[in-house]
Ligand code: ACO
């Protein structure tokens with residue numbers, strides 16, 4: 059069990075109100091009880107993962123030797139929606155998104171990858187879109203020394219292309235990465251996003267990808 063000492067990193071920083079936890083990466087104000095509580099909760103989820111004990115009515119859309127994928131839709135029972143919100147909160151904290159009030163727009167489709175240890179180890183949140191802008195391939199070579207510093211400023215084409223499905227979040231529990239969980243989530247999404255068709259990779263778009271997300275998306279869409 060961790061002690062409080064491990065959670066508070068630099069007392070000096072407290073003057074500025076922000077502390078970053080070395081293990082879970084969350085930035086929070088240790089002097090603020092509400093922030094502190096939020097951190098303890100995120101820290102625990104980050105280390106332990108989110109449990110999934112099974113639902114009476116669950117929509118299993120794919121099964122694998124190491125787990126299964128469950129689809130959650132906006133009108134599902136509140137226990138299902140709450141689980142998705144918990145996962146989204148963990149993902150958003152990890153991606154450094156500002157705390158947003160969880161909401162579940164009525165066209166969202168969420169896939170959860172449940173491991174055999176009954177934990178949520180992957181999550182994909184998708185919604186219908188009409189168009190997307192293609193990310194241009196980055197110039198490579200020795201002339202671009204600054205490409206590391208602006209890792210998130212991808213060049214986008216300014217010509218919109220038709221698309222059907224936008225992936226607003228894709229995330230895999232850190233200890234389960236590189237086991238093709240993200241790939242299986244996207245494959246399953248393409249199959250169940252629109253009834254009766256299998257979406258092509260041109261019809262799906264990743265919104266504002268992180269470096270990890272871009273590496274994955276590039277690889278996924280080329281294979
Ligand atoms: N570096 C290089 N290549 C990668 C990486 C990486 N970090 N991640 C995936 N790939 C490529 C590889 O070629 C991989 O195949 P290989 O392992 O056989 O070489 C292929 O993509 C398939 O990878 P998966 O195993 O299916 O991907 P994984 O399950 O590890 O999940 C993900 C990838 C979701 C990006 C994960 O790293 C993650 O959760 N990262 C943190 C959260 C994040 O940044 N999410 C993306 C945000 S952008 C958005 O949500 C729209």
Ligand code: ZN
Nearest residue numbers: 079081082101
């Ligand atoms: Zn922490």
